[in-house]
Amino acid sequence: MSRIHFHETIFGPVHSRRLGISLGINLLPTHYKYCTFNCVYCECGWTEVNPLENADFVPAAAILDLLDKRLEELKKEGIYPNSLTLAGNGEPTVHPEFSAIVDGTIELKNKHFPKARISVLSNASMIWQPHIMEALKKLDNNIQKLDAGTEEMFQLINQPKIPVSLREIVDNLKHFNGKVTLQTLFVRGEINGKIIDNTSEEEVAAWLLLVKEINPKRVMLYSIERKTPLLGLEKITESDLAHIAAKVEKIGICAEFFD
Ligand code: SF4
Numbered sequence: 371m372s373r374i375h376f377h378e379t380i381f382g383p384v385h386s387r388r389l390g391i392s393l394g395i396n397l398l399p400t401h402y403k404y405c406t407f408n409c410v411y412c413e414c415g416w417t418e419v420n421p422l423e424n425a426d427f428v429p430a431a432a433i434l435d436l437l438d439k440r441l442e443e444l445k446k447e448g449i450y451p452n453s454l455t456l457a458g459n460g461e462p463t464v465h466p467e468f469s470a471i472v473d474g475t476i477e478l479k480n481k482h483f484p485k486a487r488i489s490v491l492s493n494a495s496m497i498w499q500p501h502i503m504e505a506l507k508k509l510d511n512n513i514q515k516l517d518a519g520t521e522e523m524f525q526l527i528n529q530p531k532i533p534v535s536l537r538e539i540v541d542n543l544k545h546f547n548g549k550v551t552l553q554t555l556f557v558r559g560e561i562n563g564k565i566i567d568n569t570s571e572e573e574v575a576a577w578l579l580l581v582k583e584i585n586p587k588r589v590m591l592y593s594i595e596r597k598t599p600l601l602g603l604e605k606i607t608e609s610d611l612a613h614i615a616a617k618v619e620k621i622g623i624c625a626e627f628f629d
Contacts, residue, residue, distance in 0.1 A: 377401065379428050380440045381458075387628040388553075388590055389453040389489055389511070393444070395437060395475065396458025397465040399426045405460035406495040408529040409517070410566065410600035411557055414459050421464065421531050430467035434474040441482035453511065454479055456490040463496040463506070472505040487511050491553070495534050497542045506546070513551045513590065514543060518568055519576025526566050527557065536580075543584045552581060553590045556611060559603040569606060574614055578621060588624040591615050 377400050386392040398404045404425045408417040419425065437454075444451065454475055456462045465471060472488075479486055489511035497503050497514070506512045516539070518524035524536040543550060554577070559566045567573060581589060591614055593606040611627035618625035 379433055380436050383444070383449060383451050386453070386455070387592065387595070388513075388626075389455060389487075391449070391451045392453040392455045392489070393440065393451040394458060395433065395454060395456050395462075395471075397427070397433065397456060397462040397468070397471060398459040400428070400459070403459045404464065405493070406464065406530060406532045406534070407461065407493050407515075408531055409493075409555075410527055410529065410559065410561060411555055411594050411598045411603055413596045413598075416599045417460075417529075417531055421461075425464075427465055427467075430465075430470040430474065433471055434478065437475065438478055438481075441478055445482055451483060451486050453487050453489045454483075456488070456509075461493050461495065462490060463492050463502050469501050469505040472508055476508060489513060491515075493528070494539045494543055495530065495532060497545070498538065503542070503545060507549055511551060512546065512549060513553050514546075515554070516540075516543070516552045516577070516580065516584070517554055519573050519578070519580055523566070523568050523573055526561060526564055527555075527568060540580050540583060543586075546584075546586075548585050548587055550584070550586045551588050551590060552584065552586045553592065555592055555594065556606040556614065557594060557603050558606070559600060561600055566603075569610060569614065574617065578617060581618060581623060582621050586623065588626065589615075589618050591618075591625060591627040593629060 381394040403414040487510035494514040608629040615625035
């Protein structure tokens with residue numbers, strides 16, 4: 371199975387469907403995936419390392435030093451990133467110095483590219499920790515995952531590797547008081563004889579109730595783009611995404627979809 375690992379701490383810039391020209395900041399180990407989820411569609415492959423064990427994190431000071439140098443290079447090359455994006459080989463908020471990295475990234479952004487935005491792509495599993503939530507609130511693009519409307523679909527699609535329920539995640543997401551963007555990947559398939567489908571009428575209705583509860587500033591809907599660890603997953607069509615996005619708009623929340 372093909373998988374993508376970011377072998378560097380600072381990668382790109384790449385052209386992102388959702389963020390424009392994005393300079394990636396990989397807060398995870400550089401040679402393997404480290405995540406609290408095991409999503410069936412993850413472009414990094416299956417989660418093989420137990421997220422409750424220590425990983426080889428690059429220290430915050432070293433990450434920020436590399437970022438400073440890369441931003442200086444980009445300036446010399448005349449490349450202006452739209453986004454400095456905390457992401458990489460797994461869940462960025464598990465880095466033990468996440469708050470310090472956020473503060474340092476804000477300083478470096480202001481020094482080199484004050485008009486750029488800082489984004490995070492997170493699965494919301496660690497936001498129960500007050501210091502993680504406070505750090506995330508400082509970001510321009512606080513993008514958090516919500517792929518399911520029911521606990522059963524959450525377990526099938528995201529397969530959490532730590533004890534966390536969809537209800538806990540939703541309750542925690544509400545604490546952002548709207549300063550959050552939700553990202554939802556829509557997909558159909560099958561795992562261990564069970565149907566995966568977060569696009570059915572019932573699932574979308576349940577998901578919409580959660581979206582309404584969280585009341586985010588917007589929702590990003592998207593479909594799979596690359597090979598997935600679980601084979602046979604179906605890419606959702608643009609018209610299906612548009613149909614679901616219209617339902618989000620109908621409850622008064624801004625929605626964008628990316629095919
Ligand atoms: S949360 Fe993100 S990195 Fe983790 S398994 Fe899911 S898609 Fe992959």
